[in-house]
Amino acid sequence: MLRDLRTNYQKSELTEESINSDPFRQLEEWLKSAIDEKNQEPTAMVLSTVDARGFPDSRVVLLKEINSDGLVFFTNYNSKKGRQITASPNVAVNFFWSKMERQVRIKGVAEQIPEEYSVDYFKSRPIDSQLGAWASPQSRIIENRKFLEENFSLYQHYFQDHEIIKPPHWGGFLIRPEYFEFWQGRSNRLHDRIAFQKSNGAWDIFRLAP
Numbered sequence: 001m002l003r004d005l006r007t008n009y010q011k012s013e014l015t016e017e018s019i020n021s022d023p024f025r026q027l028e029e030w031l032k033s034a035i036d037e038k039n040q041e042p043t044a045m046v047l048s049t050v051d052a053r054g055f056p057d058s059r060v061v062l063l064k065e066i067n068s069d070g071l072v073f074f075t076n077y078n079s080k081k082g083r084q085i086t087a088s089p090n091v092a093v094n095f096f097w098s099k100m101e102r103q104v105r106i107k108g109v110a111e112q113i114p115e116e117y118s119v120d121y122f123k124s125r126p127i128d129s130q131l132g133a134w135a136s137p138q139s140r141i142i143e144n145r146k147f148l149e150e151n152f153s154l155y156q157h158y159f160q161d162h163e164i165i166k167p168p169h170w171g172g173f174l175i176r177p178e179y180f181e182f183w184q185g186r187s188n189r190l191h192d193r194i195a196f197q198k199s200n201g202a203w204d205i206f207r208l209a210p
């Protein structure tokens, strides 16, 4: 029964003393341990956007970079998420690393990254992923799977003897965080939650009840 499934979390703890005072560094530390501990898809994050009717819409994307401004992921700008961000750039991100009993929640504002950075990253992708970006009109209704496979072959043929250039509708978004929450599972449901809220360019740090 679902109701009988429960875990008593006791792997670690998060304290005001142990947390990094820079939430970007703290996120990097937790990401590194998620990678080292071989969590499946450690860079996978649930990205929530808001649609035209005000409904949240969530899906998984892969984090490709953390820099001093924020978090970068790549997608199709014409996809549902791409259009939603263009219309309303406020987003939320959630990481869950079950092996570490950890969650990170982030709220921020997303913007397209400069074209040359997207070109740079696109070049580093495997050829099949590059072709996939051309072949899939992400989020559009399609007739059947055959459409995708034929489209893939078509672009394969088209780019046969050429470098595969980046589709103009494909690129990165940078999420500039305004809020982070680091959650560490603890025993008896008395979990640790430490949050950072941006205020006048600095971070206010506080603990939340679980």
Ligand SMILES: Cc1cc2nc3c(=O)[nH]c(=O)nc-3n(C[C@H](O)[C@H](O)[C@H](O)COP(=O)(O)O)c2cc1C
Pocket (backbone or CB within 6 Å): 041, 044, 057, 059, 060, 061, 062, 063, 073, 074, 075, 076, 079, 080, 081, 082, 138, 139
């Ligand atoms: C593990 C995993 C990683 C994914 N990574 C990406 C990604 O980096 N970029 C992306 O556009 N979609 C990625 N997807 C697919 C998205 O979850 C989603 O299906 C797709 O982007 C279309 O979303 P949309 O219609 O809301 O725009 C990933 C899915 C999974 C399960």
